[in-house]
Amino acid sequence: MSCLPLDEAWLKRHPLPAIKQGADKNSRGRVLVVGGSEFVPGALRLTGEAALRAGAGKLQMATVQSSALSLGVLVPEAAMIALPADGDGEIASNAATLLTDRIAACDTLILGPGMSTTAGTKAFLIDLLDRLCFSGSLILDAAALVVLREYSPSGGGLGDRAILTPHHGEMAALSGLSLEEIRAEPAAVAIEMAARWNAVILLKGEISYLASPDGQCLVHSGGCVGLGTAGSGDVLAGLIGGLTARGSAASLAAAWGAWIHGQAGKAAAAAIGELGFLARELIPVIPALIEGTLNSLPRSKTVQRP
Template sequence: MKIVSIDEMRELERRTNEIYEDESIMMEHAAFSLYLAIEEEIGTFEGKHALIFAGKGNNGGDAMALARNLHESGMDVKVCLVFGDVSSPLAIKNLSIIKKMGIPVVDSIDKNEIRSADIVIDGIFGIGLKSKIDEKISQIIDMINANSKFTVSVDIPSGVDAQTGNVNGKAIIASMTVTFGMIKRGMLFYPARSLCGKIKVGKIGIPPEIIEEVNPKGEVTTFLDAKSLLPLRPPFSNKGTFGKVLVISGSKNYTGTPTMVALGALRSGAGLVRIASTSIALSLPEAISIPLEMEDSEISLKNLPLIDDLVDISDVIAIGPGIGTGKNATGIVHHILTKWKNKPIVIDADGINVLSKFDYELLPNMIITPHPGEFARLTSKSIDEILADPLTHAIRFSNEKHALTLLKGPTTVIANPDGRYAINITGNSALAKGGSGDVLTGMIAGFAAQGMNLFDAAKLSAYIHGRTSELYAQDKGEYSMIAREIGDLVPQIIKELIQ
């Protein structure tokens, strides 16, 4: 499922309008898409009442074009011009038409009218909103949110920044959003995700050739995407067929992390997993444990010759969880990233934290998997800055450092150095537990060991990882899930994908 930035959407619209040579054609498509989406939700229009709040631009024009369709179908329709007038040529045209049709047009509506309406249409602002909403419009939004039975937003809930998902003061809480052409990327980030309600994509006449030419860089990982990414399991095979993962993890204070990483790698299908750590993975005998010497509570640099031997016979390296941030851990991370550039490397947790300690070079066969706090330390940004626009920061980092970034959060972002990015929306708060990210690290390494490129391995892992929490919550809620249960549920999600 492709998603678009504001600039990409504008380009799609521009090129399409060049073909049609008449901007009103796209507006007619938009209005009819709205009509069909609403009909699907509420059924017959006859005898029902709609209130339409129209802004002064093309978003208001779309809403007024919808008013004509609803009126024609026997619905009682009233239009409120929230700014008292309209300004775009198409909005002016549609306003003139609905007045000639006898549709009432007013400049104010009270809360009792909103309460009595079967449906309220939010056509106040579109995707171009940047400035903070003023007091008058804020009051209208509050009144709609407090009194509407069913609110439909045109393209995006008014007040939402389509690029980031942030809110410019106040925003409509929609029951349903009918967005045009493609989902706008900001709609998939909070708080927008909690404001859009059910999202439907309405066609507005953009030819497939135009989409191919513009080539939007973003996508949402869907069930069918994950299904198509799942690596095959040929019957004529052995453990070597499915790859060998080396986990470099753990320290005196973090004895459980190596097990969680190894669990993720094994459950995702890796043929063989070795753990190089100061702690022995007694709780996971299926993994091969190689004990390492400890110095100052961390893996000693004396172990580097042994680690090199292990890396040499491995297909993928997962490094970082629980290794610490002292001189030994820093030396080991630096050694791996400089000597073993030819190996796919998954870098997480403390492995990310120690990157800020030296002048490092990342490559396209490397992926970092930070949470916002780790990413903030790595980029010298504040956590608030990262949370305000995680996608932009992840894309920029991957472009500058030439490596992949999986930035964890309620909406997880996977950014590729070539500008492509994927958004994962599976998951819930059950994943907000220590060790959850360690399992994800192992899963990425496990799928990569089976021959997947890191971008696809990260997309598939994030989808399955999130989906385990959804499955868990169906029976047990979101409070009690622990990291090893993520790994234990992975087989059920893989089975779900296969079937």
Template sequence: MSRDVRDLDESVLARWPLPDPSGGKEERGRVLVVGGSRHTPGAVLLAAEAAVRAGAGKPQVATVGSVAVAASVALPEAFVTALPETDEGEIAPSAAEHVLELATEVDAVLLGPGLLSPERACALLEQVVPHLRCPVVVDALGMAFVTEHPEGLAHLEGRAVLTPNESELAETLGQDASYVHTHLFESCVELVERTGATVVTGGEETVVVAPGSETLWSLEGGVPGLGVAGSGDVKAGVLLGLLGRGLPAVGASAWAVVLHQAAGRAVSETLAPVGFLAREVLTSIPREMARVARGTGP
């Protein structure tokens, strides 16, 4: 398929109007974040709060039992579930049944933020992903499942989004990181064709590629300060929230990429070009979403 590369500016988002924000929390989507470890509890908190900042109504977090209570205190808006964990403080594969029980009641699921071991991440997702029917975002070390099972998302029929960074994309494709960096579009297209999922990745240039589309979307002019730990968790959480509200995979991906950059730029202009924290981006998301929505409305 011949594909055209187009700029993903804010005006393009009119293709995917945001859902009506009226109604209660149930109407705006229930979302589930699965991840974290004893050593990385913050990843799921950043993602879950980002989903709410993007308009989701009811956030849920499933993480290891040793940090679940602290997570519920840190994010009191979320329903937090304690999962069985290994001696190393990671989510045990035996948690899969509990995760699936939670997933039956939500509108979208994010798998991967804060996981530490590719092997255990893959073992967990092998028992979870084949049974999911709602939209799914696979992030960070959750990509280990995609590496081993590139066909494993096909049953979702285009309702899955992959959000690897460039090194994770290279690992999944079995390519050198330098090759992926210089052939970003080709690499994304290859992963889309292997998996049937929408792919979001990049740094200074962020790319969105959707299955069956003749268009590849590119957002340039990255914000240097967003190159910080936790930034990817925020972006994945925004994407999750928008999926939970009902946007299609490519639309949620496009909005998430633009909002993440816009919120980061707003913080950069207020504080400094670099040195701000990923969590400081969170409060700018709803304001930037409202601003962009006004510019893309009828």
């Protein structure tokens, strides 16, 4: 299976849309992150902060009530939505009704970071997916990916601006294939799943494969071993979500997100060490990496949201 390399030459041909000078926070998009649990209360901090560092203008985070206040203090830039929890400390299965209006008002929804795949979270996620009725971008990560295999859309489905970000284990759960089958033909698997779900697929790994529903495929090998650490995927989901919120198409945001995430890992490795840097240490360098990469490329068309 032939894939084009995701490198500086590709980025030069596909720059991010520029933000108009003087644009306010509304024009840079609104991100809603839904996830977390009592067991993993901090995942949304990583995702939310990465979305803001990528340039999103507004951030809301929805998580279990016991974690919402402390998370809001940790991320004072975000508005918090407290959701009921079930006996497992996960978002309760009946919580989807509380998010309908919030989702309708956002530009990007990131769903799944910090959640486990219990019976209750499956019911919550499937109910929420069935209620989706908005024209924004949808990023599915972690538990939300595992649930998809059991999801049969009753309405409009995922839409054409969905991005799925599985690692190999999540791809196995999503596709029904074994890890060995995925490792043997990762590009083919990513392309097949992109077509099946009419979504952009970023199959994460030491070498990552980015597939679009039309069959196009990119391969990215620009990361580092230290990125295989807890919370790294939460940062990547937020980074991609922030790029979609500020106006990037799904495939473009996923490509730039993968590239910047890899470059952030290299920067952390150089400053701290190849192993042992923390996922949260990737976040502060995101703005400079985006700006530096954009400044080395031709100027693109300015985008401003209504």
